[in-house]
Amino acid sequence: MAERPYIVGNWKMNGTRAMLSEARAIDRAAQRYMKAEVAVAPPYTLIHAVHREAEQIGVGAQDCFPGEDGAHTGDISANMLADAGAKFVILGHSERRMDHRETNKLINAKIESALEAGLRIILCCGESLEKRDAGEAEDFVLKQLAASLPKIEDAAERLTVAYEPIWAIGTGRTATTKDIAAMHKAIRGLLDEAYGEETSAEVRILYGGSVKPENAREILSTPEVGGALVGGASLSAESFLGIVVAASESEDA
Ligand code: PEP
Numbered sequence: 001m002a003e004r005p006y007i008v009g010n011w012k013m014n015g016t017r018a019m020l021s022e023a024r025a026i027d028r029a030a031q032r033y034m035k036a037e038v039a040v041a042p043p044y045t046l047i048h049a050v051h052r053e054a055e056q057i058g059v060g061a062q063d064c065f066p067g068e069d070g071a072h073t074g075d076i077s078a079n080m081l082a083d084a085g086a087k088f089v090i091l092g093h094s095e096r097r098m099d100h101r102e103t104n105k106l107i108n109a110k111i112e113s114a115l116e117a118g119l120r121i122i123l124c125c126g127e128s129l130e131k132r133d134a135g136e137a138e139d140f141v142l143k144q145l146a147a148s149l150p151k152i153e154d155a156a157e158r159l160t161v162a163y164e165p166i167w168a169i170g171t172g173r174t175a176t177t178k179d180i181a182a183m184h185k186a187i188r189g190l191l192d193e194a195y196g197e198e199t200s201a202e203v204r205i206l207y208g209g210s211v212k213p214e215n216a217r218e219i220l221s222t223p224e225v226g227g228a229l230v231g232g233a234s235l236s237a238e239s240f241l242g243i244v245v246a247a248s249e250s251e252d253a
Contacts, residue, residue, distance in 0.1 A: 005220060005247040006160060006204050006227030008122060009040040009234025010062060010090060016046075023050045023057075025237035026244075030056045033241075033248035037227070040234065041090050044076055051085025060088035060122070063096055066109035078110075078117035088120035090229075092148055094166045104147035111150045120158040122206070122229065123148060125187075129167035137165070138186050145187065149194055156195040161187055161205045162229040168209025170232055177222045180207050184224035213242025220250045 009026070011019070023040060030038040039058030042050050051059045065075040081089060091114065092107040111121050125144045127137040141163065150159065163183050165175050175183075184205050191200035204226030207219055211228040219225060227247065233239040 003204060003226055004035065004037050005250065006037045006039070006206060007240075007244050007247050008038075008058075008060070008090075008162075008206065008227065008229050009240050010093070010208075010229055010231050011040060011042045011046075011234060012062065012095070012231060013043060014235055015042050017049065019046065019235075020049055020053055022235070022237045022240075024053050026240055027054045027057045029237070029241050030244060033244050035248035036244050038244055039088065041088075044081075044084075047081065047086050048084040058087050059085055060090065060120075061086045062090050062093065064089050064091070064110055064114055064117075064119075066106060066113050068113070078114040078119055081114075082117045082119055086119060088122060088160075089114045090122045090124065090162075092124045092144075094124065094126055094164060094169060104144060107148045108150070111148065111155075112152060115150060115152055115155055115158060120160070121150070121155075122160045122162050124162045124164050124208070124229070126164040126166050126169075126209075129165075132165065132167065138183060141183060142186060142190050145190055146194075149190075156191070156199045156203055159203050160226075161191070161203060162208050163187060163205060164208035164229060170210065172210050174210045174215055174219065175207075177218060180219065180225060181223050184222070188224055211243060213239055213246060216243040216246035217250060220247050 041060040041062050061081045064078040069077045096102045127140045131140045206227045206229045208229030212233045
């Protein structure tokens, strides 16, 4: 990892106010591991409270509406997220692509709204097991990304990409470091083409899919892995911090 590793916890639809003690513990401990940049994305209902707790860690959201404030019952705009204290938003997560049939076009519109509201973006991509077994993983992921990458000038400065093979999310299975390195290299090639090499180098590519304290060190020292997007293991401060420690102790960090 050449740049400061970015370790992001995605709490998904987990967490009531009782979870604030975990956020506090993560925040206090993260101050000792400054070599890593640490952030969490709690559910909407906790963003403001986690933001108030957090002195060190970044706070973000897991989705936003693709447009401005207005008559959209039940939706949350990027402006509202920024007002609640969010600094970034995760977009294009495979659970949203599947559960809510989100398309690359919709995700691109969400990205543009979020950038306009001043948020940073974590754009997720990843293939199904079917695509991987058919030898189509790289082609699929690059097409997915090419169709949703923001075209706005300066967007790359606020962009992070997260490669998350769907079959590795919440399953306990992780991709091999060889497969991760190959996919991250391919993604870097696409970013180089889209933004030019110098700007592309600013975009971190995270890996996500059953990252835990036990496998974090190996994954985080894989070429082109700039950090991790962590689901299950981010729900307890102890396991999440195990990953943060691995990131901050990693040789290149
Ligand atoms: C995720 O959903 O972003 C994720 C990586 O989940 P898990 O770590 O639980 O596989």
